[in-house]
Amino acid sequence: MIVAVTGIILILFVIGHLLGNLQIFLGPEWINGYAQHLRDLGPLLWIIRGALLVVVILHIYFTIQLVIENRRARPDHYKRKDFVKATLASRSMAISGLIVLAFIIFHLLHFSFRTTDPRFAQLAHDPLGHDDVYSMMVLGFSNPLVSGFYILALFLLALHLSHGASSFFQSLGLNDQKLAPRLASAGRIFAWLLFFGYSSIPAAVLIGWVKLRTHS
Amino acid sequence: MNFKLKIWRQLGRDSKGKLKPYEISGISPATSFLEMLDILNEQLTAHGTEPVAFDSDCREGICGTCSLTINGEAHGPSHPAAACQLYMREFKDGATITIEPFRARSFPIVKDLVINRSALDRIVQAGGFVSARTGSAPEANSTPVPKHKADLAMEAAACIGCGACAAACPNASAMLFTSAKISHLALLPQGQPERRRRVLRMVRQMDAEGFGNCTNTYECEAVCPAEISVSFIAKMNREYAIASLGERLGE
Numbered sequence: 001m002i003v004a005v006t007g008i009i010l011i012l013f014v015i016g017h018l019l020g021n022l023q024i025f026l027g028p029e030w031i032n033g034y035a036q037h038l039r040d041l042g043p044l045l046w047i048i049r050g051a052l053l054v055v056v057i058l059h060i061y062f063t064i065q066l067v068i069e070n071r072r073a074r075p076d077h078y079k080r081k082d083f084v085k086a087t088l089a090s091r092s093m094a095i096s097g098l099i100v101l102a103f104i105i106f107h108l109l110h111f112s113f114r115t116t117d118p119r120f121a122q123l124a125h126d127p128l129g130h131d132d133v134y135s136m137m138v139l140g141f142s143n144p145l146v147s148g149f150y151i152l153a154l155f156l157l158a159l160h161l162s163h164g165a166s167s168f169f170q171s172l173g174l175n176d177q178k179l180a181p182r183l184a185s186a187g188r189i190f191a192w193l194l195f196f197g198y199s200s201i202p203a204a205v206l207i208g209w210v211k212l213r214t215h216s
Numbered sequence: 217m218n219f220k221l222k223i224w225r226q227l228g229r230d231s232k233g234k235l236k237p238y239e240i241s242g243i244s245p246a247t248s249f250l251e252m253l254d255i256l257n258e259q260l261t262a263h264g265t266e267p268v269a270f271d272s273d274c275r276e277g278i279c280g281t282c283s284l285t286i287n288g289e290a291h292g293p294s295h296p297a298a299a300c301q302l303y304m305r306e307f308k309d310g311a312t313i314t315i316e317p318f319r320a321r322s323f324p325i326v327k328d329l330v331i332n333r334s335a336l337d338r339i340v341q342a343g344g345f346v347s348a349r350t351g352s353a354p355e356a357n358s359t360p361v362p363k364h365k366a367d368l369a370m371e372a373a374a375c376i377g378c379g380a381c382a383a384a385c386p387n388a389s390a391m392l393f394t395s396a397k398i399s400h401l402a403l404l405p406q407g408q409p410e411r412r413r414r415v416l417r418m419v420r421q422m423d424a425e426g427f428g429n430c431t432n433t434y435e436c437e438a439v440c441p442a443e444i445s446v447s448f449i450a451k452m453n454r455e456y457a458i459a460s461l462g463e464r465l466g467e
Contacts, residue, residue, distance in 0.1 A: 001457070066429050070387035073321050073428030079224075079235055080314045082288035084295060084384075085438035091386055093431065167432040170446070173454025177447040 003066065004171040006059035007164050013052060014157075018197045025204070028134035028213055032126050035133040060101065067094050089163040096160040103153030110140060138212050141205035151199045158195035162188045217243045217304055220312040221256070223268055229324050235314065245305035249292065250275060250282065252304055253315075269328040275300040277441055280376030283331055283383070285316040290380035290439040298378060298441040318383030322390070322425045333379050335425040339394055340377075342421035346401065347409040365403045372400035374442040381436035381444075387428030392436035394422045395452035396444045402455055412459035412467075419456050 020038075023030040038045060083091070106116075114120040119139055123132045141147045166187030169175045175183055204210045218241040226233025240256050247255070250272050257267035273281035282299040286292035292302045307313060317325055322335040361369075373396075381392035398415050401407030407414070430449055437446045 001453075066431070070389070070428035070431070073388035073426060074319055075321055076319055078285060078288060078316055078319055079222075080288040080316070083386075083433075083435055084289060086386060086433035086435040090431065090433040163432070170432045170450050171430075171453060173450045173452070173457060175447065175450050177445050180447055180450070 001171060002058055002062045004168045006055045006062075008168050009055050010052075010059065011161065011165060011168075014161075014194060018194060021201060022197065024134060024137055024201055024210060028126055028132070029128065031134050031137070032128065032130040032132060036130045039131075056104075060097075063094065063097065087163065089159045093160060093163060096156040100153060100157045100160060103149070103157075106149070107153075110146070111136065135212055137201065138205050138210060141202040144206060147202035147206050150202045154195050154198045157198075158191040160191075161194065162191035165190055217245055217307075217309045219243065219252075219304075219307065219310070222312065222314045223329070224316045225268070225328055226325050228327060233325065233328075235316075243304050245303070247304045248275070248300060249284075249286070249302040249304065250300050269326075269330045271330050272300055277301045278376060280378035280441075283318045283333070283378060283380070284329055285318060285383060287314055290318060290384040291378075291441055295439055296441050296443045298376070298380075301441070318379055320379075320382050320388035320390075320427065322388070322427050323379060323382065331379075333377075335427070336377055336379055336390065336393060338425060339390070339418050339421045340397055342417040343397065343401075343414045344410060344417060346407060348406065359405050361405060369400045369403040372396045372403065372444065372448055375400075375440075375444050376442050378441060380439045380441065382427060384435045384439040385428065385430075386433055386435065387431055389430050389436075390422055390425070390427040391430040391449050391452065392440060392444055392446065394418055395448040398455060399448045399451050402451070411455070412462055415452065415455040415459045416463060419452070 020034055021031075023034050041048075089096070110116045114136075117140060120136050123135055123139075126132045126134070141150070164187075166180075166183040169183050170180065201210075218239070221238040221240060222235045223238060224233055225236045238256060238260075240252065240259070243252055243255065250270070253268060253270055260267045271281050271283055273279045275282075277298040277300060280298070282291075284290075284292065284299040286299065286302070289295075291297060291299045292306070294302050294306050315329065317323075317329045317331050318333075323331040323333055326332050375393060375396035377393060379390070379393065382388050382390040385392075398418055401414065402411050432446075434446050437444065
């Protein structure tokens with residue numbers, strides 16, 4: 001239950017985060033202004049960050065407990081095991097989750113703490129005096145290895161959510177025979193929309209749709 | 217038809233088992249899977265070897281005694297059906313068939329393919345009694361039951377308690393079984409007096425038996441010979457959440 005509730009909070013976060021980030025397509029003024037707005041929240045921003053951290057830790061702590069209990073429940077494995085209905089996504093939640101965790105750590109080092117790329121420190125403010133988040137994103141994603149890892153991690157996140165999003169309703173008992181299959185397809189569609197939304201950013205930078213702009 | 221069989225042989229609960237190869241020939245396509253094992257056992261006995269131990273009783277899919285994992289699927293490749301309702305025509309001539317017991321920590325192996333499923337009985341026992349009016353038979357329509365609820369309760373009550381759900385589950389979770397048992401009483405007026413206590417006790421017993429947790433893979437539903445729906449698991453989660461809240465509030 002805690003896994004489901006923390007999961008849905010994290011889903012709400014990734015929706016908001018995506019909407020914020022898609023502003024890169026509207027130009028530097030939008031995304032830099034948006035970043036400045038977030039920073040202007042001050043203490044509220046830190047409360048949200050702290051809450052998200054707690055939610056992530058709870059989500060991981062309880063799933064690890066769950067995985068340990070589940071492994072213990074079948075000490076002698078089948079010599080041959082075929083699955084009829086269980087999807088790959090549903091059977092690989094632990095591994096997709098762990099890779100996404102590794103990605104989140106890299107992502108924070110990359111764009112929040114900015115310790116992986118020395119060029120980010122040299123970026124000047126934009127003409128409006130805001131941090132130049134736009135150029136940072138373009139520079140960051142112009143490295144195909146970085147973009148590749150982002151897209152791979154986003155793929156695994158979508159896989160994780162294609163099972164996780166509808167699991168929330170099942171675990172909390174918020175469905176019935178009619179609603180369950182609809183929620184399952186809705187969850188899958190939602191997860192892959194999220195994947196295309198997020199990957200469009202590194203993809204657009206890589207193919208040169210979104211370019212560095214010189215300040216005039 | 218001819219088949220190569222790989223059958224799990226294990227002397228007792230604590231001994232080490234392994235898959236042993238057997239060959240069987242001249243089987244009619246209309247032979248049931250369990251009859252095929254009977255034929256094999258006759259041949260083994262004639263050769264003076266120990267026959268393969270396996271459970272079966274009614275052989276018509278209503279008792280839930282047979283418990284074979286055939287080619288990695290609980291009750292074999294034909295769903296929805298118990299292993300006793302499986303016929304050799306489902307397999308290709310000359311195929312290799314792997315036969316294992318239902319595997320879960322809570323289902324210890326007794327011998328070969330026979331497992332001890334009393335963990336499921338203890339979950340039902342934990343549910344306790346159902347208050348019922350005794351005495352002369354009541355008038356049939358004195359307790360109204362809505363049609364929709366009666367249908368749902370019947371669907372849940374179709375569970376034959378074979379344990380295939382726990383056997384097929386990647387986490388060896390018995391939640392489909394437990395949820396069916398909880399739901400069919402929770403849906404009916406006769407089950408109301410002990411409704412909350414029943415779900416709390418049965419879920420706690422299920423955890424104490426060492427079954428795993430549900431991660432919503434729905435593999436249980438796919439192999440269930442009685443076609444129990446996973447929406448009963450959602451119902452059990454709902455019942456449990458409400459009952460434990462009530463318990464915490466001292467109700």
